[in-house]
Amino acid sequence: xxxxxxxxxxxxxxxxxxxxxxxxxxxxxxxxxxxxxxxxxxxxxxxxxxxxxxxxxxxxxxxxxxxxxxxxxxxxxxxxxxxxxxxxxxxxxxxxxxxxxxxxxxxxxxxxxxxxxxxxxxxxxxxxxxxxxxxxxxxxxxxxxxxxxxxxxxxxxxxxxxxxxxxxxxxxxxxxxxxxxxxxxxxxxxxxxxxxxxxxxxxxxxxxxxxxxxxxxxxxxxxxxxxxxxxxxxxxxxxxxxxxxxxxxxxxxxxxxxxxxxxxxxxxxxxxxxxxxxxxxxxxxxxxxxxxxxxxxxxxxxxxxxxxxxxxxxxxxxxxxxxxxxxxxxxxxxxxxxxxxxxxxxxxxxxxxxxxxxxxxxxxxxxxxxxxxxxxxxxxxxxxxxxxxxxxxxxxxxxxxxxxxxxxxxxxxx
Amino acid sequence: xxxxxxxxxxxxxxxxxxxxxxxxxxxxxxxxxxxxxxxxxxxxxxxxxxxxxxxxxxxxxxxxxxxxxxxxxxxxxxxxxxxxxxxxxxxxxxxxxxxxxxxxxxxxxxxxxxxxxxxxxxxxxxxxxxxxxxxxxxxxxxxxxxxxxxxxxxxxxxxxxxxxxxxxxxxxxxxxxxxxxxxxxxxxxxxxxxxxxxxxxxxxxxxxxxxxxxxxxxxxxxxxxxxxxxxxxxxxxxxxxxxxxxxxxxxxxxxxxxxxxxxxxxxxxxxxxxxxxxxxxxxxxxxxxxxxxxxxxxxxxxxxxxxxxxxxxxxxxxxxxxxxxxxxxxxxxxxxxxxx
Numbered sequence: 141x142x143x144x145x146x147x148x149x150x151x152x153x154x155x156x157x158x159x160x161x162x163x164x165x166x167x168x169x170x171x172x173x174x175x176x177x178x179x180x181x182x183x184x185x186x187x188x189x190x191x192x193x194x195x196x197x198x199x200x201x202x203x204x205x206x207x208x209x210x211x212x213x214x215x216x217x218x219x220x221x222x223x224x225x226x227x228x229x230x231x232x233x234x235x236x237x238x239x240x241x242x243x244x245x246x247x248x249x250x251x252x253x254x255x256x257x258x259x260x261x262x263x264x265x266x267x268x269x270x271x272x273x274x275x276x277x278x279x280x281x282x283x284x285x286x287x288x289x290x291x292x293x294x295x296x297x298x299x300x301x302x303x304x305x306x307x308x309x310x311x312x313x314x315x316x317x318x319x320x321x322x323x324x325x326x327x328x329x330x331x332x333x334x335x336x337x338x339x340x341x342x343x344x345x346x347x348x349x350x351x352x353x354x355x356x357x358x359x360x361x362x363x364x365x366x367x368x369x370x371x372x373x374x375x376x377x378x379x380x381x382x383x384x385x386x387x388x389x390x391x392x393x394x395x396x397x398x399x400x401x402x403x404x405x406x407x408x409x410x411x412x413x414x415x416x417x418x419x420x421x422x423x424x425x426x427x428x429x430x431x432x433x434x435x436x437x438x439x440x441x442x443x444x445x446x447x448x449x450x451x452x453x454x455x456x457x458x459x460x461x462x463x464x465x466x467x468x469x470x471x472x473x474x475x476x477x478x479x480x481x482x483x484x485x486x487x488x489x490x491x492x493x494x495x496x497x498x499x500x501x502x503x504x505x506x507x508x509x510x511x512x513x514x515x516x517x518x519x520x521x522x523x524x525x526x527x528x529x530x531x532x533x534x535x536x537x538x539x540x541x542x543x544x545x546x547x548x549x550x551x552x553x554x
Numbered sequence: 555x556x557x558x559x560x561x562x563x564x565x566x567x568x569x570x571x572x573x574x575x576x577x578x579x580x581x582x583x584x585x586x587x588x589x590x591x592x593x594x595x596x597x598x599x600x601x602x603x604x605x606x607x608x609x610x611x612x613x614x615x616x617x618x619x620x621x622x623x624x625x626x627x628x629x630x631x632x633x634x635x636x637x638x639x640x641x642x643x644x645x646x647x648x649x650x651x652x653x654x655x656x657x658x659x660x661x662x663x664x665x666x667x668x669x670x671x672x673x674x675x676x677x678x679x680x681x682x683x684x685x686x687x688x689x690x691x692x693x694x695x696x697x698x699x700x701x702x703x704x705x706x707x708x709x710x711x712x713x714x715x716x717x718x719x720x721x722x723x724x725x726x727x728x729x730x731x732x733x734x735x736x737x738x739x740x741x742x743x744x745x746x747x748x749x750x751x752x753x754x755x756x757x758x759x760x761x762x763x764x765x766x767x768x769x770x771x772x773x774x775x776x777x778x779x780x781x782x783x784x785x786x787x788x789x790x791x792x793x794x795x796x797x798x799x800x801x802x803x804x805x806x807x808x809x810x811x812x813x814x815x816x817x818x819x820x821x822x823x824x825x826x827x828x829x830x831x832x833x834x835x836x837x838x839x840x841x842x843x844x845x846x847x848x849x850x851x852x853x854x855x856x857x858x859x860x861x862x863x864x865x866x867x868x869x870x871x872x873x874x875x876x877x878x879x880x881x882x883x884x885x886x887x888x889x890x891x892x893x894x
Contacts, residue, residue, distance in 0.1 A: 243810060275810075278769065328815060331836070332591055332854060334791045338835035343879045344599070344894055345837055353639070354602040354880050354894050362622075365877075385749070421707035421750075424726050467768050 159205070163234060166207045206233065209311035215262075227304070232486055233312040244283065244478075247272045249313055251287035268317065282474055289450055290482075337382060341375060349373075350504040358507055367391050374501040381489050384481040388413075396497060400488045408445035409476050409484070412438045416473035420466055431464040439472070449475050594852045597838065597860035602880065605636050605890035607643055612884035613670075614702075614871045618659040621875035625666045626884055627657035633668050635659075635680065638882065638892055647678055647687050660705040665690065667711060669700030675713050677725055693723045695730050702744045704753070706767070712753055714741035720755050722767060732770040736763060743785050748792040756783030762797050764809065776807040778814045785830040785841070789853075796853075798827030798841050806839075806853065818851045820858060829871045834878025842869030848883055862893055 202208040208226045210216060250269045253261055261269055273280060294302050339345050343352055353359045364373055372392060380387040380396075387393040394410070401407040415438070419430045438447045439457065449457070453471050460468040488494055610630035617624045622639050631652030635645040653671035660666065669675040675693040682688055698716030705711050706722075710731070714720045720734040720741055739758030746753045752773065756762045762783055764774040781800035789796060794815070795807045803819035804827055818839065825844035832839050832853065839851040840862070848869050850860035867886035874881045880894040 275812075278766070278771075328854070330791075330793070331789075331815075335835050335837040335854060336591070338790070339837060341878065342833050342835035342837065343877070344597070344833045344874075344881070345594075345835055348879070352879060352894060354892065359639075361879075421709070423709050424724055470768070 159234075162202065162205065162207060166202065166228065204315075206311055206315035209307065209314075211307065214307070214310055215314060227307065229311055230308050233308060243272060243276060244279070246313065246317055247276060247283045248286045248290065249309065251283050252291055255284075255287055255291060279474075282471065285450060285452055286475070286478060341379060350507045356507060360504070360507065364502075364504055372497070372501050374498065374503050377494075377498050377501045380494075384477075384485045387485065387488075396493065397485075397488055400491055400493050401484060403493075404484065404487075406484060408438060408447050409480050411445060412447045413473060413476055413480070416469045419469055420473075424466070427466060428464050431461060431468060434469065435461055447472075447476055448479075591854055594837065594855070594857075594859050597850050599850070599860065599862055599881070599893040601864055601891045601893055603638060603641055603892040605634075605638060605641055605892070606888075607634055607646075608632065608888045608890075610888060611867070611886040612870060612888060612890060613654060614656045614668075615873055615882055615884040615890060616657055616659045617873045617875050617882065618663050619661050619876055620663065621877040621879060623659070623663065624873070624882060624890075625657050625659045626871075626890055627654040627668050627670075628888065629654060630888075633657055633666060633678070635666065636890070638890075645680060645687050649676070650689075656700060656702045658703045658705055658711070660708055662708050664708055665705070667703050667705065669703055669713065671699045673697065673699060673715070675700055675703050675711065675723070677711070691725050691728050693725070693728055695721065698740065701740065701742045704744055704746050706746065706750055712744060712746065712767075714744040714755050716740040718757065720744060720753075720765065722770075732767070734763075734765045734770055734772070736772045736775075737761070739782070742783060745787045745795075747788055748790070754786055754788065754795050756786035756797050756799075758782040760799070762786055762795055762807065764795070774809065774812055776805075776812075776814065778805060778807075778817075779803070781826070784826060784828055787830050787832060790832055790834060790836045796830055796832060796839055798830040800826035802826060802843075804830060804839065804841050804851065816853070816856050818853075818856050818858075823849070828869060831872045831874045831881065833874055833881075840872055840874065840881055842872045842883060844868050846885070848872060862891075864891055865889070 203210065203226070207229050209229055211225045211227060246268070250261060250265060250272070253265070254269065276283070294305065297305070348361060350360050350364070351358050353361050363369070365376065369392075376390070376392075380390065380393045387397055394414075398407055398410050401410055412434070415430070415434050419427060419434065422430060437443055437445050439449075439454070440446075449472050453475050457469065457472045605626070608626065608628040608630055609632075610628050612626055612628045615624055615626040622637060623635060623644065624638050625633060625635050627633050629652055631649045631654070633645075633647040633649060633654070634643050635647070636642070637644050647666075649668065651670060651672035651674075654668050655670035657666060657668040664681045665677055665679055667675055667677045673694065673696045675696075676689055677691040677693070678687050679690040680687055693711070693713070696713065696715040696717050696719070698718070701714050701716060703711055703713045709725050711723050711725060712720060713723065718735070718737045718739060718741060721730050722732040722734070723729070724731050734755070737755065737757040737759055739760075741755050741757045744753055744755045751768065752764055752766055754762055754764050760777060760779045760781060760783065762776045763772050764776075765771070766773055776795065776797075779797065779799040779801055783797050783799045785798035787796050788794070789806065793809050795809065796804060797807070798804045802823050802825060803817050805814050805818070806816040807813065808815045818841070823843065823845075827841050827843055829842040830839065831841075837853055838859070839853045840848055841851065842848045846863070846865050846867060846869065848862035849858050850862070851857070852859045862883060865883065865885040865887050869883050869885050871884040872881060880892050882890055882892050884890045
């Protein structure tokens with residue numbers, strides 16, 4: 141297997157093409173027949189699979205960007221040219237997913253560490269923890285509760301799997317929240333990432349397909365992006381993978397996600413979330429009856445679509461239901477939201493359902509602004525000379541700028 | 555009095571220290587990460603439509619969520635709802651008070667709101683049974699002019715006022731649900747976060763504040779401007795705030811690191827910013843100025859990459875459609891122009 145050396149220049153920037161190249165390499169390295177030799181690592185009595193012993197120069201970059209992580213000295217993100225073992229990072233945590241490593245997620249991770257190894261956070265982690273505690277203090281109960289939930293869920297796994305998952309998560313956060321002095325903390329990096337990710341979706345920056353209706357007078361773009369279109373565009377479906385909110389904000393995305401959840405028998409989560417949204421944004425007078433409906437359907441013992449909320453939140457919610465108000469379901473809604481975000485959402489993105497939709501999604505053909513040999517006459521009287529100075533703003537479409545738009549593709553004879 | 559002078563000098567030198575420290579951090583991080591980004595190049599937008607119909611200065615405009623309908627308010631005493639694509643006027647609503655300063659379109663498309671020197675926010679129902687547009691509610695409690703209003707949904711609206719407060723109203727009952735007090739000067743503008751949990755306000759005390767809608771607390775305050783903040787908006791990722799001020803500059807504040815990241819200014823620009831809006835990806839920031847122009851800034855490199863000129867008077871309002879396709883500018887010359 142040949143390894144191509146990436147140019148130094150290309151690697152300095154965190155651009156998608158380089159990440160894709162790296163990922164292709166990583167995938168081929170893990171190929172069972174042609175890839176790098178792996179051997180199992182023995183850790184006392186537990187056998188941890190897939191530890192890798194060979195390291196290459198390119199491996200340095202893999203470590204820096206989190207595709208491989210060291211097992212012996214996890215905080216030291218360099219590649220050593222010796223026998224020290226490394227492991228491949230799961231694709232869930234690859235850089236190319238570009239998930240916004242949010243404050244809340246990081247807070248939950250640190251809280252978990254704090255609980256597990258009582259106070260064994262290292263210095264800068266302690267600082268981050270305290271800073272977060274101050275900044276998002278109002279949701280701290282939620283953070284601690286989520287952390288406990290996740291720890292409880294992980295205890296139910298096999299020890300080997302649990303250790304691997306913990307290592308993966310730790311490696312992810314070491315790459316995304318490196319220990320840095322305050323002088324180097326890079327807030328602007330996030331903005332570069334965000335702008336780059338959304339650029340193809342920004343018509344002012346990059347135009348849009350099939351064409352911008354404002355320029356060509358062709359409304360096909362809006363037709364193709366309507367709520368009820370049969371086949372969505374590729375850009376639209378790709379956008380759902382940017383963040384959970386993007387998926388939920390698109391009604392078609394929600395529908396697809398619901399279909400997936402139904403197969404997993406967890407559709408009640410999304411329905412509950414939507415019902416909570418309805419309470420939050422609906423009429424004040426209807427709140428008590430809506431909250432009551434939600435209780436009957438989702439929260440009451442033995443409810444037909446019972447949602448799995450931890451006991452503390454359930455207790456708090458039920459207490460609040462005695463005096464229902466607009467935000468009474470917020471805690472429960474957040475819990476279910478994070479559950480879906482961490483669990484169902486990533487699995488949906490890897491599912492056949494999503495992949496098939498993405499494959500079927502269309503890239504519209506560009507329709508060029510056509511030059512009509514015969515211009516349609518205006519339906520209203522020509523503008524008075526007094527207004528003549530204001531015309532001439534629009535190139536090539538001159539007379540048509542204020543008249544009824546012409547049908548695309550047809551020219552009319554005068 | 556000697557002590558006062560001393561304290562004043564100390565305060566000034568502390569301010570300088572903070573600015574220097576922040577600048578040091580800024581240079582390191584910005585250059586580091588933006589250096590590799592592709593250059594935007596010259597951005598040239600053309601006027602695609604001109605909406606004619608108002609008879610006096612336009613003070614405000616706001617896009618509807620379908621990216622085609624928009625509402626504009628003018629001191630000729632009219633609120634006009636336009637189908638901007640066909641340039642037809644869908645509704646022309648006469649107002650009780652012609653001194654209007656703001657308008658807003660509800661996300662559902664069912665209502666519009668406006669207000670101004672009458673200290674009230676008037677809500678109009680566009681989908682009334684008989685087809686007529688009527689006043690649905692008049693929200694009165696502010697003791698100063700209404701500078702800005704934004705719907706959260708069909709039942710809640712947030713207003714900012716010259717009485718230095720912002721208020722969250724329940725439209726059904728017409729009552730104040732939460733009063734957000736803390737600014738020391740007239741609140742001039744507000745913006746709601748993409749997740750509807752928080753909102754930001756800019757005021758004549760030169761600061762911008764981030765408020766939690768649910769508990770009414772001010773979570774963060776951002777200073778740095780040297781004059782009134784006239785315009786404010788969220789960066790599309792919801793993690794930053796952009797402001798435009800009478801000091802001729804715009805600033806980007808990062809919420810997580812609680813600091814000002816970038817200032818958009820140029821020595822050739824000496825007039826105040828009246829309005830501001832980001833493009834869909836956030837890479838471009840469009841800002842309207844008193845000198846009749848609109849400047850387009852590269853938000854990451856802080857360079858001017860384009861100008862929208864075409865208005866014959868001050869640009870008072872600007873808005874980018876939710877689908878990012880086009881931007882609309884409204885001016886004291888009584889016209890609205892759609893650009894892309």
